[in-house]
Amino acid sequence: MRDGDLSVIELKGIYTAYEGGDKPVIKDLSLSVGQGEFVVIGGPNGAGKTTLLESINGLVRITHGYAMVCGLDVRRSGNDVRKKVGYVIQNFYFDPFTPFTVGQVVMMGRYGRLGFFNRPSEADHRAADKAIRMAGIEDLVSKPIGTLSGGQQQKAMIAHNIAKEPDIMLLDEPFSNLDFRAREYFQGVLKDIVKKGTPVVMVSHAFDGLPDVKVRLVIMSEGRISADMVCNSGDVEGAVRRACVVG
Numbered sequence: 001m002r003d004g005d006l007s008v009i010e011l012k013g014i015y016t017a018y019e020g021g022d023k024p025v026i027k028d029l030s031l032s033v034g035q036g037e038f039v040v041i042g043g044p045n046g047a048g049k050t051t052l053l054e055s056i057n058g059l060v061r062i063t064h065g066y067a068m069v070c071g072l073d074v075r076r077s078g079n080d081v082r083k084k085v086g087y088v089i090q091n092f093y094f095d096p097f098t099p100f101t102v103g104q105v106v107m108m109g110r111y112g113r114l115g116f117f118n119r120p121s122e123a124d125h126r127a128a129d130k131a132i133r134m135a136g137i138e139d140l141v142s143k144p145i146g147t148l149s150g151g152q153q154q155k156a157m158i159a160h161n162i163a164k165e166p167d168i169m170l171l172d173e174p175f176s177n178l179d180f181r182a183r184e185y186f187q188g189v190l191k192d193i194v195k196k197g198t199p200v201v202m203v204s205h206a207f208d209g210l211p212d213v214k215v216r217l218v219i220m221s222e223g224r225i226s227a228d229m230v231c232n233s234g235d236v237e238g239a240v241r242r243a244c245v246v247g
């Protein structure tokens with residue numbers, strides 16, 4: 001980040017620990033992300049990419065360092081941070097008997113604003129309907145979420161997070177279950193989100209066909225950032241190969 005820019009994510013020298021884990025997973029990591037940035041996190045399995053997203057979202061304990069997200073101290077205000085952050089998690093799976101339809105799951109994206117017991121307003125319905133259209137899942141709205149394929153569930157969870165209208169969007173390998181056409185489609189959706197100014201931080205191994213925006217590529221290795229560069233979306237794959245070989 002450049003001096004003077006307003007960072008939406010500001011991590012300085014953080015260390016994290018999982019309950020029962022004896023060693024920190026993230027070690028002395030610093031990262032600033034500003035409005036409208038599209039950050040792709042790469043690096044090998046076990047490097048700490050998912051743990052980094054969970055640190056930003058206050059889902060893993062930060063033992064040392066400074067972590068501000070949307071102007072809130074993550075270490076103290078994790079619940080409030082999570083209301084402002086969209087998070088499409090890696091490899092989730094709904095039980096076939098999950099008693100919610102896709103439409104209800106998308107509307108739950110509004111609950112952080114709404115409060116669980118309040119009725120959705122017109123504006124909430126509009127935001128949910130728009131998210132359903134953006135994700136292209138109009139035909140799934142009344143289906144129980146647990147009866148859908150992995151890729152369809154993934155689309156519903158992306159829609160849930162779009163409906164939330166978050167200040168930051170975190171995505172953990174969001175394309176892993178999606179077919180080629182759905183990937184292409186969501187690249188356009190992500191581009192729209194970035195163009196609106198919402199920063200996106202996406203962990204991915206699929207570097208072909210990222211949205212056509214400037215990409216900030218951050219490579220992680222053993223809980224640290226080993227490279228941080230800006231490139232065009234078409235150059236990311238080569239840059240990852242070089243960074244992972246050199247790093």
Ligand SMILES: Nc1ncnc2c1ncn2[C@@H]1O[C@H](COP(=O)(O)OP(=O)(O)O)[C@@H](O)[C@H]1O
Pocket residue numbers: 018019021025043044045046047048049050051052
């Ligand atoms: N819930 C957990 N409890 C303890 N250790 C964990 C947990 N989740 C991940 N780890 C450990 O943290 C390290 C980084 O994992 P992760 O952030 O999932 O890596 P990546 O997403 O880059 O593949 C791994 O060594 C993993 O075993």
Ligand SMILES: [Mg+2]
Pocket residue numbers: 049050051090172
């Ligand atoms: Mg991971």
